[in-house]
Every structure is written in structure tokens, then in C-alpha cells.
Amino acid sequence: MNFIRRTLLAAACVASLAPALAQAQDIKPRLIRFGYGLNEQSNQGRAAKVFADEVAKRSGGKMKVRAIGAAALGPDTQMQQALIGGAQEMMVGSTATLVGITKEMALWDTPFLFNNVKEADAVLDGPIGRKVMDKLEEKGLVGLVYWENGFRNLTNSKRPVAKMEDLNGVKLRVMQNNVYLDSFKLLGANAVPLPFSELFSALETNTVDGQENPYNTILSSKFYEVQKYLSITNHVYSPWIVTVSKKWWDGLSKDEQKVLRDAAIASRDFERKDTREEAAKALADLKAKGMQINELPPAEAARMRDKLTRVNASIGTTVGMDLWNETQAELAKLRGG
Ligand code: TK8
Known part of the structure; x- marks a missing residue:
């Protein structure tokens, strides 16, 4: 008897507690x-x-x-x-x-x-x-x-970019941001800041010749329909x-x-x-859609990298040297340095 009473009591407690718990969530x-x-x-x-x-x-x-x-x-x-x-x-x-x-x-x-x-x-x-x-x-x-978002790569409708000089005269859409603008100007492109929402039609109408985004976006936004060349640059993780x-x-x-x-x-x-x-x-999907894909020879990638270290100095000033140095130290640690 005692056992049954206790069990019933416990069950009643649990039953009344459940909604109370849900309601306790504000x-x-x-x-x-x-x-x-x-x-x-x-x-x-x-x-x-x-x-x-x-x-x-x-x-x-x-x-x-x-x-x-x-x-x-x-x-x-x-x-x-x-x-x-x-x-x-x-x-x-x-x-x-x-x-x-x-x-x-x-x-x-x-x-x-x-x-x-x-x-x-x-x-x-x-x-x-x-x-x-x-x-x-x-x-x-x-x-x-x-x-x-991912590592960004370069596409355009003019020519494969295999060296820095191939960017000369290429009208390249960049994000609305001075680092991107300065980076691609330094590399010789004619950089034009545009919101992403205007990018497809800007490519389609040849208002710009190229853009840079991760593979996923080049695929999902169907840039392959209006861009022939994809150069693997992995120039920044976004x-x-x-x-x-x-x-x-x-x-x-x-x-x-x-x-x-x-x-x-x-x-x-x-x-x-x-x-x-x-x-x-x-x-592989982009290749199947007809894009012509090229990798940068390591020496050319290194040249671009060197050129862009000039941008690094101004990023350090923009974000503050403490944050910049802390990040470099953290990366060195991650790399086992
Ligand atoms: C989407 C953008 C896009 C970015 C760009 O709104 O603008 O190129 O890579 O992902 O944020």
C-alpha cells in the first residue's frame, strides 16, 4: 500500500513538473x-x-x-x-x-x-x-x-590568369571594402566595388569582366554561365x-x-x-559546366603574395598592431613555430 501510494505520488509530481519546466523557459x-x-x-x-x-x-x-x-x-x-x-x-x-x-x-x-x-x-x-x-x-x-564562405578564386571572361600581368586591364568586381580594392589595384586589375546582388548582371552585360568568390558561390550563383576562365588563386579565406x-x-x-x-x-x-x-x-562541376580552369605556377603565386604584403602593413594599422601581432603569434603557434 505504502509503495503504491509513493509511486502514485511520484508520478503525479513528474506530471505536474513537466509543463512547469516548459513554462519556466521564458x-x-x-x-x-x-x-x-x-x-x-x-x-x-x-x-x-x-x-x-x-x-x-x-x-x-x-x-x-x-x-x-x-x-x-x-x-x-x-x-x-x-x-x-x-x-x-x-x-x-x-x-x-x-x-x-x-x-x-x-x-x-x-x-x-x-x-x-x-x-x-x-x-x-x-x-x-x-x-x-x-x-x-x-x-x-x-x-x-x-x-x-571559403577560399576565394578568380574568374573572368577575358583570359586565363596565370601571372600577375594577366590582370592588367581586367575590370574586376570587388567587395565594397578598401582592402579588396587596394589589393586588386596593386595586382594591376581595374577594381570596381559592387554589391553582390548586382554582380551577375554586371558580368552578363560586361560592365565588369571578372570577380572573385569561393567555388561554391561560382556554382550556386551560376557565374559559370557568364565567366569562361577560373584561376585557382585561393588568395584569401572569407x-x-x-x-x-x-x-x-x-x-x-x-x-x-x-x-x-x-x-x-x-x-x-x-x-x-x-x-x-x-x-x-x-x-569538377564547374569544369563540366564548361569553365576553363588553371592553376597559378608556384613562382607566380609567390610573386602575387609578395606584392600583397604591402596591403598587410595597412591592415595592421587599420585593425591595430596589438590585434595584428596577436594573430600572427597565434598562427605561428598553430603552425608549430
Ligand atoms: C553575399 C556576399 C558574398 C561575398 C561577395 O551577400 O560579396 O562576394 O562573397 O558571399 O556576402
């Missing part, structure tokens, strides 16, 4: 507009969907992410302003377009900063990546995680960053913020894996 119905620049079929689009699913799952369906791609909410720079003003909740975009807001982001524009994705993950997810991300807060943005409007974020409960942080980490882990799998196959 989560309100929320609609989150999450903007991005690439199309739904891209690695960015796939990861945005994973983020939306993770937020729904972790909030018991109360927080709803509406992922809006193809720059339908505007190019990166416009969305950043919407986040700062509180008119949009979230976005993912290039760190390069944030440099005008937070100069420390220029660190990630350093040509040849990372030798491989292992180094990129270690620095971006470590204290240096965190420090740079936290700088956004004084400007009205909260950074959650870095996604992988991250994306998931950001939140600080105005909006500050009004969320701790539980709601945790849902977004955890979902962002899950989306990052999915995104990097997915991006790397796609990148590993992309070159």
Missing part, C-alpha cells in the same frame, strides 16, 4: 527576419534553413525564423543598417562588408592569412575571433558565429558572420538569447561541413 512568440545574399540553393541558403529549424526546435515552435535570401531585403550593407536601426532582426553576410562599421573586421581580409580551414576555424572560433566579433556591439550589432540587431537582442530574455546562440552554433557546424563537401566537388 520564451515568447517571436518573428525573426533573417536575411542573406545568396540564393536558397546555395550553401548559405541551406544553412539558413538549418538555423530556422534549430530555432523552432529549441523554442518549442514559439520563435519563428523567416529566412529571406537573394538579397530580397537588400545587399549586406543595407541589411546591416536595418539591423542597427532595429528594422530587421538578423542576417548573415560577409565580414568584408562590415569593415566600414567595425574596422577590426579587416583582419579577415588579409590576403593568405590562413593556409587551410583548420587554421581558420581555430582563429575564428578562438579568443581572437571572439574579440573581433564583440567589437560589433558598440556599433549596434551582436555577432553570434562565423560561417565559412568568413560569413551571423549577426543580430542589438536593439532587438537587448529586449530578449536570457532563454531566448540562448536559443539563438545554440541554434547559431548548430547552424555553423552544419554549414562548414556542407560547404566543405560542396567545395570538394565544385571544381
Whole structure:
């Protein structure tokens, strides 16, 4: 008798506790507009969907992410302003377009900063990546995680680029960022800053001859339809960053913020894996689509690298020498130096 009573009591306790626990989570119905620049079929689009699913799952369906791609909410720079003003909740975009807001982001524009994705993950997810991300807060943005855009490579419609001089007179679209502008001017190209959303039509109408982006983007944005030559330069590793409007974020409960942080980490882990799998196959896909692909001879790659070290000095000044030196020291450590 005693045993049965105790069992019933325990069962009743558990039953009354379960809803109490769910309610203990301070989560309100929320609609989150999450903007991005690439199309739904891209690695960015796939990861945005994973983020939306993770937020729904972790909030018991109360927080709803509406992922809006193809720059339908505007190019990166416009969305950043919407986040700062509180008119949009979230976005993912290039760190390069944030440099005008937070100069420390220029660190990630350093040509040849990372030798491989292992180094990129270690620095971006470590204290240096965190420090740079936290700088956004004084400007009205909260950074959650870095996604992988990837190592950037050069395409154009004029000729294969096998040496620096081949860039002479090539009208090359670059991101809206001085490091990119200076880098490609130094290499001899006629660099033109343009938002990504205008890039396909600029290539199609020959307003520009070329551009540079990771294989994944060349594939998902169908640049192969309007670009003949792909030169493997891997000149810089480009991250994306998931950001939140600080105005909006500050009004969320701790539980709601945790849902977004955890979902962002899950989306990052999915995104990097997915991006790397796609990148590993992309070159063959691009070849099959008719692109002519060439590698730079090592001596030419070294010449470009040397030329670009001039940009490094100005990046150091822009981001601050302390941050620059800390990054170099961290990389030396990672490389076993
Ligand atoms: C997408 C961009 C893109 C970037 C660029 O919005 O602009 O070339 O590589 O990924 O952020």
C-alpha cells in the first residue's frame, strides 16, 4: 500500500513538473527576419534553413525564423543598417562588408592569412575571433558565429590568369571594402566595388569582366554561365558572420538569447561541413559546366603574395598592431613555430 501510494505520488509530481519546466523557459512568440545574399540553393541558403529549424526546435515552435535570401531585403550593407536601426532582426553576410562599421573586421581580409580551414576555424572560433566579433556591439550589432564562405578564386571572361600581368586591364568586381580594392589595384586589375546582388548582371552585360568568390558561390550563383576562365588563386579565406540587431537582442530574455546562440552554433557546424563537401566537388562541376580552369605556377603565386604584403602593413594599422601581432603569434603557434 505504502509503495503504491509513493509511486502514485511520484508520478503525479513528474506530471505536474513537466509543463512547469516548459513554462519556466521564458520564451515568447517571436518573428525573426533573417536575411542573406545568396540564393536558397546555395550553401548559405541551406544553412539558413538549418538555423530556422534549430530555432523552432529549441523554442518549442514559439520563435519563428523567416529566412529571406537573394538579397530580397537588400545587399549586406543595407541589411546591416536595418539591423542597427532595429528594422530587421538578423542576417548573415560577409565580414568584408562590415569593415566600414567595425574596422577590426579587416583582419579577415588579409590576403593568405590562413593556409587551410583548420587554421581558420581555430582563429575564428578562438579568443581572437571572439574579440573581433564583440567589437560589433558598440556599433549596434551582436555577432553570434562565423560561417565559412571559403577560399576565394578568380574568374573572368577575358583570359586565363596565370601571372600577375594577366590582370592588367581586367575590370574586376570587388567587395565594397578598401582592402579588396587596394589589393586588386596593386595586382594591376581595374577594381570596381559592387554589391553582390548586382554582380551577375554586371558580368552578363560586361560592365565588369571578372570577380572573385569561393567555388561554391561560382556554382550556386551560376557565374559559370557568364565567366569562361577560373584561376585557382585561393588568395584569401572569407568568413560569413551571423549577426543580430542589438536593439532587438537587448529586449530578449536570457532563454531566448540562448536559443539563438545554440541554434547559431548548430547552424555553423552544419554549414562548414556542407560547404566543405560542396567545395570538394565544385571544381569538377564547374569544369563540366564548361569553365576553363588553371592553376597559378608556384613562382607566380609567390610573386602575387609578395606584392600583397604591402596591403598587410595597412591592415595592421587599420585593425591595430596589438590585434595584428596577436594573430600572427597565434598562427605561428598553430603552425608549430
Ligand atoms: C553575399 C556576399 C558574398 C561575398 C561577395 O551577400 O560579396 O562576394 O562573397 O558571399 O556576402
